[in-house]
Amino acid sequence: DTGVSQDPRHKITKRGQNVTFRCDPISEHNRLYWYRQTLGQGPEFLTYFQNEAQLEKSRLLSDRFSAERPKGSFSTLEIQRTEQGDSAMYLCASSLASRRNHEQYFGPGTRLTVT
Amino acid sequence: AQTVTQSQPEMSVQEAETVTLSCTYDTSESDYYLFWYKQPPSRQMILVIRQEAYKQQNATENRFSVNFQKAAKSFSLKISDSQLGDAAMYFCACYYGGATNKLIFGTGTLLAVQP
Numbered sequence: 001d002t003g004v005s006q007d008p009r010h011k012i013t014k015r016g017q018n019v020t021f022r023c024d025p026i027s028e029h030n031r032l033y034w035y036r037q038t039l040g041q042g043p044e045f046l047t048y049f050q051n052e053a054q055l056e057k058s059r060l061l062s063d064r065f066s067a068e069r070p071k072g073s074f075s076t077l078e079i080q081r082t083e084q085g086d087s088a089m090y091l092c093a094s095s096l097a098s099r100r101n102h103e104q105y106f107g108p109g110t111r112l113t114v115t
Numbered sequence: 116a117q118t119v120t121q122s123q124p125e126m127s128v129q130e131a132e133t134v135t136l137s138c139t140y141d142t143s144e145s146d147y148y149l150f151w152y153k154q155p156p157s158r159q160m161i162l163v164i165r166q167e168a169y170k171q172q173n174a175t176e177n178r179f180s181v182n183f184q185k186a187a188k189s190f191s192l193k194i195s196d197s198q199l200g201d202a203a204m205y206f207c208a209c210y211y212g213g214a215t216n217k218l219i220f221g222t223g224t225l226l227a228v229q230p
Contacts, residue, residue, distance in 0.1 A: 042206050042220030056216065102148050102210045104218060106160035
């Protein structure tokens with residue numbers, strides 16, 4: 001069990017650029033979640049996948065955001081035409097749907113700074 | 116709306132002493148799970164303890180225990196014999212399941228441990 005990994009750990013981009021983040025969940029976990037965390041706040045849910053199906057999206061996820069999990073393994077989160085308000089920590093988590101305890105295991109996050 | 120409230124932005128405790136962090140939540144769901152997560156500075160979120168709403172017995176994990184008051188919708192975390200390594204941001208979170216499969220987080224409590 002290598003844990004949830006995220007890449008890159010830090011990203012600095014200029015406003016208007018596109019960025020893509022990757023998340024690799026714990027290998028046997030079939031659920032994958034994306035959260036956004038701004039300074040001094042708790043994480044806020046963005047979207048989640050069960051296997052390759054995206055089952056829920058938050059209203060926070062504007063049409064500039066898109067997430068995929070093409071083969072039910074790793075996931076990518078893309079932000080198009082970044083804005084300064086997109087600056088945040090983007091957290092990925094995974095869980096096993098069959099486990100009733102619903103524990104989610106988090107990755108280290110990708111810190112995005114939009115200048 | 117389902118909400119999680121942490122009313123203590125910051126707390127401080129002396130090493131080896133006991134501290135209690137407060138959390139309240141609001142839901143009309145009957146099946147839910149409550150969690151405390153720890154987020155050390157610049158490090159990833161770690162699950163500290165879990166409580167199933169259907170269980171009356173309070174969960175314990177070594178020096179960490181909860182006081183789950185279902186009728187009052189209260190879920191506090193007690194840390195006994197505090198250690199310097201306990202210094203972190205602590206988030207209370209609720210997983211509601213059912214139609215939604217996401218964690219709702221509080222705003223966090225920053226715990227300082229004084230030597």
